[in-house]
Amino acid sequence: MPELPEVETTRRKIEPLLAGRTILSVTHDAPHRYRDTHLAHGRQVSGLSRRGKYLMLHLAAAEADGEEHDLIVHLGMTGGFRLEEGPHTRVTLTTDAGTLYFHDPRRFGKMAVVPRGVYTGMPTLLGMGPEPLSEDFQEEEFVRQAATAGAVKPWLLSQKPVSGVGNIYADESLWRARIHPAQTRLTPEEASRLYHAVREVMHEAVEAGGSSLGDGLGNYRQHDGEPGAFQTRHAVYGQTGKPCPRCGTPIQKIVLAQRGTHFCPHCQPRRTEDPA
Ligand SMILES: [Zn+2]
Incomplete structure (x- = not known):
């Protein structure tokens, strides 16, 4: 998509x-x-x-x-x-x-x-939130909202904290920030890591021309197209069972809010205690 x-x-x-x-x-x-x-x-x-x-x-x-x-x-x-x-x-x-x-x-x-x-x-x-690569996307505001948010991946997908993040880039950003996709109420440190991860992942993907673009007009090809440059760089998305690029633990896939969700169980442990 x-x-x-x-x-x-x-x-x-x-x-x-x-x-x-x-x-x-x-x-x-x-x-x-x-x-x-x-x-x-x-x-x-x-x-x-x-x-x-x-x-x-x-x-x-x-x-x-x-x-x-x-x-x-x-x-x-x-x-x-x-x-x-x-x-x-x-x-x-x-x-x-x-x-x-x-x-x-x-x-x-x-x-x-x-x-x-x-x-x-x-x-x-x-109701769309700020563009991830614009100055309107403010770290302080993101951290503030994340402190009371529900499960972080569906929250990202809602487009309200930041616009344009879909399933692929949500999984990739959460892996990069080492946050479990179902984590609720992020600490300021977690939210800050995620803020920077979202910006980095989106920036790199835009520079690489997206994940799955085919011919010169940028038509998206789901089945038969050439893979886009970013696709070869996915750390967790579509990598179920393959080793985590950071630690080697097999990537797991779960369903979260009806979306296939990929993460590393070692790098992205679910934190159960409430932030102080
Ligand atoms: Zn890992």
């Missing part, structure tokens, strides 16, 4: 193809999944950004309404952009410079065009 680094990589790759271009049409046959895309027609793409796992195409105001809009894209499990049409093409986006195809074999991806900043129909986006 694409997480922040994969979405960021996609953004970087499609930005040169879209920035400054005018959208002529967005066509598809699933208006419930790709909402109000007709509002993008005739608008110039003023820029692209990313918020957590959401890709945002910023659209200039049209003469008719004078209002800037955003075309918001969530890649879902398997969504990605390509230059060629294929059997899993769901949306065709044509600009004055060319055409991009949104492929999505499993159809979990979504799009919506909304007036800039009006995210009322998108609770995840509305």
Whole structure:
């Protein structure tokens, strides 16, 4: 599943193809999944950004309404952009410079065009925490929230303490910080280690171009793609039974909050006593 680094990589790759271009049409046959895309027609793409796992195409105001809009894209499990049409093409986006195809074999991806900043129909986006690589992600605030949080991995996945951390990078960050995924109420030392681990892991993954990106447009490939550079560096994710890179203990997999969770039982022991 694409997480922040994969979405960021996609953004970087499609930005040169879209920035400054005018959208002529967005066509598809699933208006419930790709909402109000007709509002993008005739608008110039003023820029692209990313918020957590959401890709945002910023659209200039049209003469008719004078209002800037955003075309918001969530890649879902398997969504990605390509230059060629294929059997899993769901949306065709044509600009004055060319055409991009949104492929999505499993159809979990979504799009919506909304007036800039009006995210009322998108609770995840509305309640999203700070970007992990931005200055808004403050150690002090993270430590303060972590002191009263429930099980740490589901807390990270909620997107509230920090945005964009999904299953892979939650497992990797917790391993790096030596914290059990089910640990509750982190001590300030634990929370500080986790804060820095999240930043490091996300930074390295973004630099490496995400975990599982295929061709030059950053389409995510679940089954048949080339592994991304970061995938070869996973310490625990998908490494069940293999030796922990730090201590050699076999990596264990458990299910936590319905998510497959990988950790080293030696490096990440569950602390039972309450922090003083
Ligand atoms: Zn270990």
